[in-house]
Amino acid sequence: MVEKIQYSRNLKIYWNFVKKYKFLLVMILLVLIVMQSLSLVIPYLLKLLIDNGELFLNGKITQIVFSKILLTLLAVYVGSEIIRSASEWFRHAILIKLDSRIIKDLKIKYFNHLIDLSHGFHSSNKTGTLISRIIRGGSSIESLNDSFAFNFIPLLIRFIVIGTALYFVDWKLPIIMTLFILLFISINYFLLKAEANSRMRSNKAEDKERANIADTFTNIDSIKYFGKEQKIKSVFSKLVERTRKELVKTWSFYKIRSTINIFITGLSALIILSIPIFGLLNKTTSIGTLVFVWGAYGKILNPLHGFIFGMRRVYRSMTDLEKLFNYSDIKNEIKDAPNAKRLEIKQGKVEFKNINFGYRSETRIFENFNLKIGKNQKIALVGLSGAGKSTLIKLLYRFYDPDFGQVLIDGTDIKEFKQESVRSEMSIVPQEAILFDDTIYNNIAFSKTNASNKEVWKAIKFAQLEDFINGLPEKGNTIVGERGVKLSGGEKQRVSIARAILANKKILVLDEATSAMDSETEFFIQSALKKLMKNRTTIIIAHRLSTIMFADKIVVIDKGKIKETGTHEELIKSSKIYKKLWTIQKGGYIK
Incomplete structure (x- = not known):
């Protein structure tokens, strides 16, 4: 069963991230208005060039007058290109700031939210899936911002500018253009909605694949101890094949949309051009006006295809964000009382x-x-x-x-x-000592981040780790590896004991x-633990x-x-x- 994507909820959450940066939004909107207003400069300059060229060829204006017109057109063209180039620079500069800040906000919000969720949540959700959804969420925010800045808003502004210009040529032109744009967007809307449902299935397959990768490399020792490499490869191969099939189904929607879009734009161009062509035949329209209509309508086609590309990215982003935003609805089962004290x-x-x-x-x-x-x-x-x-x-x-x-x-x-x-x-030495992929020193200091160097080394000595650490090339700065894989079970447990010693709590x-220690080490640790347990509830x-x-x-x-x-x-x-x-x-x- 395909899960329903909550578009309104997802867009509302997205807007809550975006609206914090109103100044950047206003700036990018002004830049886009300038850029899209300049889109008609070249078609209009061509119209003037052709119409005045025709007058010059027919001897109705002199060479000097025509030369001045050419210089004026050139100056306007150069000026508009300078402004357009500067606007493009500002658009990217503002977007870079906006993207980076919103992605940072999103990652921090959901990382913190997931950290605060209960032990029950984390014991029933795969780490690989959580990682995948947070990273995918950051990319989706960038896609959404780009869709609005490069596809949606530019098309809307350009539609207003070009529609107004075409109205002064013939009132029927903007009406025909509007009808074709609505048809174009409607067909693509339904196709993209179907594609989004397919995308949900391919995302689910990808999440299982990534979770399998994380699970495999977390348990790589067990795989090798039992000689199960081929079995694991076979399982992964099946997962990858399932992902491939789901992605093929998703990508297949593109060929359908592409074919329909080419047909619609070709048909609409023919109908739009027929009006100035008939005007030309009836001698009511100039060749320059015909070229202007063609150029102006051509200026709407690329943004229109870009709009559909943006819609596709929005649907994809909404699909990718769906699972991440679902975490917003999950509340911590273990809640602090309203007036809870420390x-x-x-x-x-x-x-x-x-x-x-x-x-x-x-x-x-x-x-x-x-x-x-x-x-x-x-x-x-x-x-x-x-x-x-x-x-x-x-x-x-x-x-x-x-x-x-x-x-x-x-x-x-x-x-x-x-x-x-x-x-x-409270201090705890858990049965399974899981360490961060950091130095031995930092792993021990984790339990008391404001501890002095003297306090940390005192805990190291207490846990019978001093000789071991000093024997390492990097000593306390030695990286222990992911989950402490570079240390033996006994060494990891001693690091865990040092943590508890450093924390120095009443319970x-x-x-x-001491389960992972040899008898000699255990004997010394037991002696240390007896001292540690003195004057503590244990x-x-x-x-x-x-x-x-x-x-x-x-x-x-x-x-x-x-x-x-x-x-x-x-x-x-x-x-x-x-x-x-x-x-x-x-x-x-x-x-």
């Missing part, structure tokens, strides 16, 4: 109170879930995969709101605070913080039970419910589930 954690107490939650309404992860974590208490969450441990952290960070119940920090519901401030008041979350998620033996309290979670709580020593003696987990992994990982 959170400043004083004690670090955390409570999950009567929590009901499920990612889907028909599936509950938590039901009447309760957990209190005291000030500076170290709580470890243990359980098999899917038990709900990571979901609790997402609720704490307010990636999602519970269906019922409250998440409290220092006794206050986190919904009363700005969500960005809630997240910025610390360790989500399998929530630890670990599959490796040896990493949580020093927790104040271990909470065993199974299918979203707390089954047992206690210290390692207590649970080994009293808890069947915990003892079973400990026995299974023998100090290693929970299977």
Whole structure:
């Protein structure tokens, strides 16, 4: 099913970007009026040249008079060309300013909007598609501006100028010209509308293709580990072929329009010229007037074809902008309260109170879930995969709101605070350490952008990274690559730990913080983490039970419910589930 393009909405959003630059719009309109008014200079000069030349040949004016007329015509021609050239320069100069500013505004608006959307949105939309639509949106804005500046407004002004001039030759000429222009535009309007629907399908195919490219290169290691290059190539080949077929259908509309347009313009030229030709036969019209009518009508044909080209670009731009502008209608599921305050954690107490939650309404992860974590208490969450441990952290960070119940920090519901401030008041070492394609130093400093060099290096030492960084040719200025691909899993995790150390917050979350490290590195990091956790509320998620033996309290979670709580020593003696987990992994990982 083809999605309907919301032209009025898209044009309204486009106008909201454009209207900020009223001065530039007025300037370009004045330039276009000057340029289009000059379009009749050459046809009119030719008319005067031919009519006066005929008088000269018939001996009705002298050579001296005719020479003066020629010099006058030459001067007018040179002057008009200078003005036209200068106007063209100004048109491009103004457009460059207008395009660059509006494209910048559009990219910032939608980048910021997408950044602010919920975790749920980003987990269900492909990165490649988002990138494609933002970039395509910038190009579409340029196409729209060019269509108005080079196609639509010039045709309108030229139509008024030429129609007025032709009226003084014969009142029937502007009427015939208007009828043919309306016929020309109407036929192209319906053809372009059909082409726009086809364009939507080809855009959808292109988006899938680009998303596949992004997904492929993100997972290039997995492809090579499993030797699936040929399978991936085959999948991509099918996607490209589908895109090709859709593009062929879209491009095929051009040959239909082109054929019809040539026929209509040829027929209209014949009818328009027949009027001055009959006048010439009846000796009521001069040869100069015939040439003027032909030249004047010829001056409308190129802009008319340009208008259709502009319509095609507008339809294409509207189609390309449709998906991007649809994001405007998507609101963040997680909303700040109208009078939300900034959170400043004083004690670090955390409570999950009567929590009901499920990612889907028909599936509950938590039901009447309760957990209190005291000030500076170290709580470890243990359980098999899917038990709900990571979901609790997402609720704490307010990636999602519970269906019922409250998440409290220092006794206050986190919904009363700005969500960005809630997240910025906690430190986390996530299970998967994703880094920016930047230097190691900047990746660590990301958690505290105003940190001094001394603070950053203190965190580096704390995370056992100093020797590794100093051993690199570029040291702290070494680029880690996209998503940190140039670093090993353990090195990335240590960078993530250094980030959390530098952030220095009252609440610390360790989500399998040492899972990618060898035993020796883990031993040193565990020692550092013990120091880090001092005087902080710490929530630890670990599959490796040896990493949580020093927790104040271990909470065993199974299918979203707390089954047992206690210290390692207590649970080994009293808890069947915990003892079973400990026995299974023998100090290693929970299977």
